[in-house]
Amino acid sequence: MTGLALALAGVLALAAAMLRFGGASLVRTSRADALHDAADGTRGAEQVAELLEDRASLQPSLGVVHAALLVAAAIPASWATASLLSGWPLVAALVGLGVALVLVGDFLPRAWGRARPRRPAYALASLLAAAARVGERATDLITEEGEEGDEQEDDPQDVEEKHLISQVLDFTEAIVREIMVPRTDMVTLSADADTDTAVDVVLAEGRSRVPIAGEGSDDIVGVLYAKDLLQLLDTGAPAGPVTDLMRPAYFVPETKRVSELLREMQRDQVHLAVAVDEFGSTAGLVTIEDVIEELVGEIADEYDVEEPMVTPLDDGGYLVDARLPVDDLEELLGVELPDEDWDTVGGLVLGLAGRVPIEGESFTVGRIDLVAERVQGRRIARVRVQAR
Numbered sequence: 001m002t003g004l005a006l007a008l009a010g011v012l013a014l015a016a017a018m019l020r021f022g023g024a025s026l027v028r029t030s031r032a033d034a035l036h037d038a039a040d041g042t043r044g045a046e047q048v049a050e051l052l053e054d055r056a057s058l059q060p061s062l063g064v065v066h067a068a069l070l071v072a073a074a075i076p077a078s079w080a081t082a083s084l085l086s087g088w089p090l091v092a093a094l095v096g097l098g099v100a101l102v103l104v105g106d107f108l109p110r111a112w113g114r115a116r117p118r119r120p121a122y123a124l125a126s127l128l129a130a131a132a133r134v135g136e137r138a139t140d141l142i143t144e145e146g147e148e149g150d151e152q153e154d155d156p157q158d159v160e161e162k163h164l165i166s167q168v169l170d171f172t173e174a175i176v177r178e179i180m181v182p183r184t185d186m187v188t189l190s191a192d193a194d195t196d197t198a199v200d201v202v203l204a205e206g207r208s209r210v211p212i213a214g215e216g217s218d219d220i221v222g223v224l225y226a227k228d229l230l231q232l233l234d235t236g237a238p239a240g241p242v243t244d245l246m247r248p249a250y251f252v253p254e255t256k257r258v259s260e261l262l263r264e265m266q267r268d269q270v271h272l273a274v275a276v277d278e279f280g281s282t283a284g285l286v287t288i289e290d291v292i293e294e295l296v297g298e299i300a301d302e303y304d305v306e307e308p309m310v311t312p313l314d315d316g317g318y319l320v321d322a323r324l325p326v327d328d329l330e331e332l333l334g335v336e337l338p339d340e341d342w343d344t345v346g347g348l349v350l351g352l353a354g355r356v357p358i359e360g361e362s363f364t365v366g367r368i369d370l371v372a373e374r375v376q377g378r379r380i381a382r383v384r385v386q387a388r
Contacts, residue, residue, distance in 0.1 A: 022124030024113025044122030061135030222246030322346030
């Protein structure tokens with residue numbers, strides 16, 4: 001009997017590990033990628049795309065089933081262990097059993113699944129779908145229906161607090177690559193330029209700090225400060241090479257967490273950092289304003305030129321600011337658009353993509369085509385809308 005109990009515990013622990021492995025891979029898979037793979041005929045991709053339609057309830061449902069499997073595995077394993085041992089050896093064995101179940105059934109498969117999005121989820125799609133159905137019914141039984149306040153609208157202060165908490169959580173997970181200005185959009189000065197040219201660039205672009213490029217924008221050799229130019233002009237000195245005024249550049253890896261970069265900028269009194277990729281090439285730049293905007297939202301000053309929210313195009317379409325409310329776009333086009341966990345057009349495109357889209361990538365909702373016209377870091381800035 002003890003052998004049978006241990007075998008049953010092993011099967012249940014294996015099922016829990018497979019569920020955790022597939023679930024971790026599933027939540028790291030974007031729905032857009034799953035839809036693309038399904039169109040290519042990848043087995044299991046269509047089922048994964050269907051599961052990801054309700055991403056919010058997916059993890060609780062899978063978590064209930066996973067916890068039940070681990071508990072079910074622990075019961076026969078503990079019984080078999082108690083039948084074989086007693087005293088302190090039994091205590092030690094039960095502690096070891098608990099640690100082994102957590103490692104094998106949770107920690108290790110979760111780490112492996114997170115590192116391998118898509119494929120494990122596709123392979124275990126049937127198991128995940130069955131677990132999601134069972135878990136959803138279980139959570140429905142646990143949740144009290146008709147709780148007081150369920151039908152009440154959220155208090156505006158609560159909504160604001162939730163939004164702030166969400167931004168803080170996103171901030172802790174964000175990396176430099178997601179908020180930086182890409183190298184192709186950087187304003188730079190050639191190392192061969194003189195200070196008169198630098199003054200023209202600073203005035204035209206409204207920059208307080210400009211990177212100095214050596215053999216191209218991929219080779220940043222320093223940073224020129226506008227205040228150093230002003231001090232030079234104040235002395236009446238003749239124009240000279242910008243390399244005489246530039247200061248050392250501050251380089252950071254593009255994979256550095258934004259929260260860590262903010263602490264470094266505060267400690268070292270740095271306002272601009274150059275992001276580099278794994279090969280040491282310039283990937284982009286990030287300012288302390290970019291970092292703070294990631295936490296508190298967009299910050300506009302008196303010199304920022306506000307683009308119109310909606311710009312009609314010659315082909316009958318519209319170029320809209322991603323911050324435009326979905327309701328306003330519905331009114332403009334006279335159509336009904338999905339309204340789930342987003343309020344803006346940018347949120348709608350992110351929801352359709354399931355990830356940060358690539359510039360030029362298009363999505364279709366009914367008879368409306370949405371194209372991510374401009375993407376800055378992980379923010380969608382402008383969207384082209386066309387009705388068919």
